[in-house]
Amino acid sequence: MAVAGARIPLFISVAAPRNGKGNGRSVKIPKTRVCNRLPNSRASVSEKISQSEAGAKVVKEIPGSYGPPLLGVIRDRQDFFNGREEFFKSRMEKYQSTVYRVNMPPGGPFFPDPRVIMLLDAKSFPVLFDTSKVEKRDLFTGTYMPSPDYTGGYRTLSYLDPSEENHGKLKSFCFEVLMMNRERWIPEFQRAAQELWDVLEKELASHGRAGFNDASEHMTFNFLCRSVMDRDPAAPGPASLGGDGPSLIKKWIFFQLAPINTIGLPRGVEELTIHTLPLPFSLVKKDYQKLHGFFSTYATRALDAAHKFGLTRDEASHNLLFNICFNTWGGMLILFPSILRLLGRAGAQLHKDLADEVRAAVRAERGGLSMRALESMPLLKSTVYEVMRLEPPVPFQYGRAKQDLVLESHEGFYKVNKGELLGGYQPFATRDPKVFESPEDFLPRRFMGEQGHKLLRYVLWSNGPETESPSLNNKQCAGKDFVVMIARLLVADLFLHYDSFDMEISAGALGSAVSFTSLKKPISF
Numbered sequence: 001m002a003v004a005g006a007r008i009p010l011f012i013s014v015a016a017p018r019n020g021k022g023n024g025r026s027v028k029i030p031k032t033r034v035c036n037r038l039p040n041s042r043a044s045v046s047e048k049i050s051q052s053e054a055g056a057k058v059v060k061e062i063p064g065s066y067g068p069p070l071l072g073v074i075r076d077r078q079d080f081f082n083g084r085e086e087f088f089k090s091r092m093e094k095y096q097s098t099v100y101r102v103n104m105p106p107g108g109p110f111f112p113d114p115r116v117i118m119l120l121d122a123k124s125f126p127v128l129f130d131t132s133k134v135e136k137r138d139l140f141t142g143t144y145m146p147s148p149d150y151t152g153g154y155r156t157l158s159y160l161d162p163s164e165e166n167h168g169k170l171k172s173f174c175f176e177v178l179m180m181n182r183e184r185w186i187p188e189f190q191r192a193a194q195e196l197w198d199v200l201e202k203e204l205a206s207h208g209r210a211g212f213n214d215a216s217e218h219m220t221f222n223f224l225c226r227s228v229m230d231r232d233p234a235a236p237g238p239a240s241l242g243g244d245g246p247s248l249i250k251k252w253i254f255f256q257l258a259p260i261n262t263i264g265l266p267r268g269v270e271e272l273t274i275h276t277l278p279l280p281f282s283l284v285k286k287d288y289q290k291l292h293g294f295f296s297t298y299a300t301r302a303l304d305a306a307h308k309f310g311l312t313r314d315e316a317s318h319n320l321l322f323n324i325c326f327n328t329w330g331g332m333l334i335l336f337p338s339i340l341r342l343l344g345r346a347g348a349q350l351h352k353d354l355a356d357e358v359r360a361a362v363r364a365e366r367g368g369l370s371m372r373a374l375e376s377m378p379l380l381k382s383t384v385y386e387v388m389r390l391e392p393p394v395p396f397q398y399g400r401a402k403q404d405l406v407l408e409s410h411e412g413f414y415k416v417n418k419g420e421l422l423g424g425y426q427p428f429a430t431r432d433p434k435v436f437e438s439p440e441d442f443l444p445r446r447f448m449g450e451q452g453h454k455l456l457r458y459v460l461w462s463n464g465p466e467t468e469s470p471s472l473n474n475k476q477c478a479g480k481d482f483v484v485m486i487a488r489l490l491v492a493d494l495f496l497h498y499d500s501f502d503m504e505i506s507a508g509a510l511g512s513a514v515s516f517t518s519l520k521k522p523i524s525f
């Protein structure tokens with residue numbers, strides 16, 4: 001969902017003592033204070049995750065430093081934008097720890113406190129999902145929150161902690177919209193996908209290459225609007241968006257996420273512009289009003305349900321817009337190219353195996369790409385999970401300690417004070433070598449079979465284990481099952497149409513851009 005620089009980074013802000021310097025000092029605490037151990041059942045899944053020794057735990061100081069005021073923030077910010085994997089890796093090596101203190105962008109002087117305790121392994125990361133231990137209020141975009149002006153003056157669901165009354169109301173509304181359209185998702189997706197393949201084939205025929213990203217952004221928006229609003233975004237009408245929907249959304253998201261993204265301008269220019277001050281909503285006010293006009297005019301079916309949950313139509317409309325445009329469309333903006341890129345790199349044998357599996361399952365369902373057919377495609381399911389493990393579209397999660405607690409990583413136990421901010425860079429948790437064999441490799445069959453299924457609890461893209469479900473009491477993505485279904489549909493539909501494909505990858509403004517250089521049609525199916 002990141003509009004620039006790749007994915008949607010989500011960070012947090014801290015209220016920790018400024019001199020939080022690791023000095024290797026250890027203190028003993030009684031066994032009962034060890035409140036963040038992974039349950040034994042989880043630890044036993046991977047033989048590589050060692051069991052904690054019984055008895056008193058040695059609790060270490062968290063290593064790392066926030067550095068001198070302001071200078072430390074600027075130093076960490078510059079390092080981060082020079083390459084975030086290297087940013088985290090170099091500090092892991094320096095501190096010999098997957099848990100350490102560091103400033104996360106944007107940070108001062110004009111953004112809130114950036115001090116974070118980063119969690120970079122599969123064992124410590126899940127504390128971020130435990131809402132009895134961490135509060136998730138206003139942490140969706142990280143250590144700062146865009147002005148609520150960007151969302152109609154409301155704090156939308158993604159920014160609410162489950163302890164807030166509106167969280168339950170808005171999440172129920174979100175579930176309701178997903179449910180009320182359940183019969184539409186598959187046919188509308190296939191209809192929009194057919195249009196996408198047609199566009200790409202035409203472009204290939206005339207130019208020898210066809211860009212996937214732009215075309216799929218329109219396809220996704222058409223699919224979502226037709227399903228939820230029974231209407232094409234470009235259909236004539238008083239609140240029509242014409243063909244501008246995707247560009248309006250991108251601009252609106254970009255302005256909210258600019259402080260934590262990079263857009264390829266010279267570092268110094270970005271440092272002085274988008275990374276120093278929040279961008280004012282006034283610059284996108286007209287664009288947002290246009291989008292909101294479309295939603296409030298045409299999303300009648302969904303908005304009619306708002307009162308059932310004690311929501312006003314106005315609050316529901318801004319939340320619906322956020323769910324569809326930011327959460328869903330923004331997520332797919334990242335996810336779809338990831339899927340295509342990893343599939344493309346994997347090559348023709350995987351394409352053939354997927355095409356065989358998809359076509360056999362569809363044949364068994366008498367030609368229909370139904371939920372049942374999708375469920376009977378083990379290779380396809382595993383492939384999609386592997387993409388989401390390797391490249392979780394939303395890589396950062398945050399939570400503020402509700403109480404003093406003790407964290408456990410592979411290396412030991414760490415004390416966290418109430419109010420301190422915990423942050424996780426998810427790709428390091430889902431590429432943890434203590435859990436996954438060859439963690440950096442794309443292994444499409446990784447999640448097949450009994451052993452493979454057991455690993456699903458370490459797939460965390462939805463802000464929770466893949467084996468768990470979103471609820472009113474947690475912050476797991478409300479669209480978890482929907483996203484998995486749509487990702488499977490994209491791959492299944494691709495291989496219903498084509499035997500294989502070739503592509504080129506280039507660096508685009510929004511991460512990598514995928515272009516097809518061939519789409520190979522089956523002789524017969």
Ligand code: HEM
Nearest residue numbers: 157158327328331332335393394397463474475477478479
């Ligand atoms: C590729 C697509 C998507 C990805 C990668 C994604 C990822 C996430 C993540 C990581 C979070 C947790 C953020 C945090 O609090 O730290 C989240 C929350 C949320 N997502 Fe998704 N999401 C996607 C699509 C969707 C869809 C389709 C919907 C609904 C229609 C949705 C609705 C939500 C909502 C409402 C929340 C907040 C949940 C709560 O407050 O309890 N997302 N999503």
